[in-house]
Amino acid sequence: xxxxxxxxxxxxxxxxxxxxxxxxxxxxxxxxxxxxxxxxxxxxxxxxxxxxxxxxxxxxxxxxxxxxxxxxxxxxxxxxxxxxxxxxxxxxxxxxxxxxxxxxxxxxxxxxxxxxxxxxxxxxxxxxxxxxxxxxxxxxxxxxxxxxxxxxxxxxxxxxxxxxxxxxxxxxxxxxxxxxxxxxxxxxx
Amino acid sequence: xxxxxxxxxxxxxxxxxxxxxxxxxxxxxxxxxxxxxxxxxxxxxxxxxxxxxxxxxxxxxxxxxxxxxxxxxxxxxxxxxxxxxxxxxxxxxxxxxxxxxxxxxxxxxxxxxxxxxxxxxxxxxxxxxxxxxxxxxxxxxxxxxxxxxxxxxxxxxxxxxxxxxxxxxxxxxxxxxxxxxxxxxxxxxxxxxxxxxxxxxxxxxxxxxxxxxxxxxxxxxxxxxxxxxxxxxxx
Numbered sequence: 001x002x003x004x005x006x007x008x009x010x011x012x013x014x015x016x017x018x019x020x021x022x023x024x025x026x027x028x029x030x031x032x033x034x035x036x037x038x039x040x041x042x043x044x045x046x047x048x049x050x051x052x053x054x055x056x057x058x059x060x061x062x063x064x065x066x067x068x069x070x071x072x073x074x075x076x077x078x079x080x081x082x083x084x085x086x087x088x089x090x091x092x093x094x095x096x097x098x099x100x101x102x103x104x105x106x107x108x109x110x111x112x113x114x115x116x117x118x119x120x121x122x123x124x125x126x127x128x129x130x131x132x133x134x135x136x137x138x139x140x141x142x143x144x145x146x147x148x149x150x151x152x153x154x155x156x157x158x159x160x161x162x163x164x165x166x167x168x169x170x171x172x173x174x175x176x177x178x179x180x181x182x183x184x185x186x187x188x189x
Numbered sequence: 190x191x192x193x194x195x196x197x198x199x200x201x202x203x204x205x206x207x208x209x210x211x212x213x214x215x216x217x218x219x220x221x222x223x224x225x226x227x228x229x230x231x232x233x234x235x236x237x238x239x240x241x242x243x244x245x246x247x248x249x250x251x252x253x254x255x256x257x258x259x260x261x262x263x264x265x266x267x268x269x270x271x272x273x274x275x276x277x278x279x280x281x282x283x284x285x286x287x288x289x290x291x292x293x294x295x296x297x298x299x300x301x302x303x304x305x306x307x308x309x310x311x312x313x314x315x316x317x318x319x320x321x322x323x324x325x326x327x328x329x330x331x332x333x334x335x336x337x338x339x340x341x342x343x344x345x346x347x348x349x350x351x352x353x354x355x356x357x358x359x360x361x362x363x364x365x366x367x368x369x370x371x372x373x374x375x376x377x378x379x380x381x382x383x384x385x386x387x388x389x390x391x392x393x394x395x396x397x398x399x400x401x402x403x404x405x406x407x408x409x410x411x412x413x414x415x416x417x418x419x420x421x422x423x424x
Binding site: 017039 | 260263264267268270271272276280284287288290291292295315318319320322323324325326327329330331333334335337338342348349352355356358359362363364366367368370371372373374375377378381382386
């Protein structure tokens with residue numbers, strides 16, 4: 001791995017964790033905790049994205065240990081974002097948002113079994129409450145758990161993909177060209 | 190406790206949740222939760238290293254204990270909301286073990302000592318750099334994010350109103366943060382190349398933590414006990 005990509009990893013992890021301040025300011029029910037993973041993947045490929053995802057989970061675990069089993073979700077996000085970047089899906093919001101919605105479904109499917117079997121679906125307050133809502137609607141336990149994860153992930157990943165597309169297009173072309181996958185992810189090559 | 194080798198601290202923090210999930214509930218979970226909560230009261234925990242705030246008059250150990258309680262308590266509430274009492278107790282004790290072990294680990298483990306231990310054990314300098322640089326970059330970028338939020342508010346940005354308005358505000362807050370962070374990559378690259386990180390040479394640790402034979406034996410024993418408990422549970 002080149003020194004530039006090595007330098008990108010801690011910065012991308014910090015982006016994922018620092019964006020919570022922006023989310024708090026606008027009071028939207030979003031996490032944006034995969035932004036760094038998706039951005040690093042779009043810039044430098046899935047291997048760097050996986051490293052960012054694993055490290056983000058590790059740092060999150062120091063804050064709240066229940067994040068640790070969800071490292072699998074970060075890895076899936078990096079692999080999916082790698083495919084999206086290679087397909088040039090970050091070229092516009094019109095392609096990035098549907099790709100993000102697709103990731104929302106995949107991320108919910110991945111996180112549901114972890115949340116259900118490890119934590120009994122009580123990972124965070126918001127998800128636990130939407131799971132309780134799903135249960136009140138008559139869904140079976142696993143279905144209610146998926147409902148809770150889906151509600152939280154679906155919009156979050158679409159906004160994250162849109163944000164990464166906006167960042168890539170706001171980057172000066174010379175800066176983007178220093179990363180191996182950035183121009184392809186933007187559909188510029 | 191903080192005098193133990195970093196790998197020993199990691200082994201204890203990993204073994205307790207593993208036992209909590211492997212041993213039959215609720216007795217297994219109760220035992221591991223008691224041990225983990227007991228660890229949070231041991232001396233050596235550093236005040237200020239935990240995430241749920243501080244009470245300076247309290248002993249650091251009590252701050253760690255309180256932090257573990259504050260993080261674990263909502264899980265009990267939500268578990269009770271979603272499950273019956275036996276399931277709540279079984280899962281709650283496991284989650285409490287996991288939370289308390291991790292909170293204790295954060296309180297007693299110094300990242301500097303861990304990096305030195307990793308380098309001494311022959312881990313690549315790049316891995317040690319990733320760990321240390323991430324821990325130092327996160328608070329810096331969080332502080333910058335708060336400054337950007339304040340600056341944009343001073344310029345009249347309104348983060349309230351409709352969802353579309355909030356999303357526009359989010360873009361105005363997130364883009365400067367992410368772009369400024371990405372421009373930092375160039376500076377970091379130059380700094381790392383100047384320090385010879387790209388050359389792949391092995392670094393000599395300045396003050397490698399002492400790894401006693403007894404601790405190494407204890408770590409292997411913990412691993413074997415975990416495996417034995419797992420095999421017995423599955424048999």
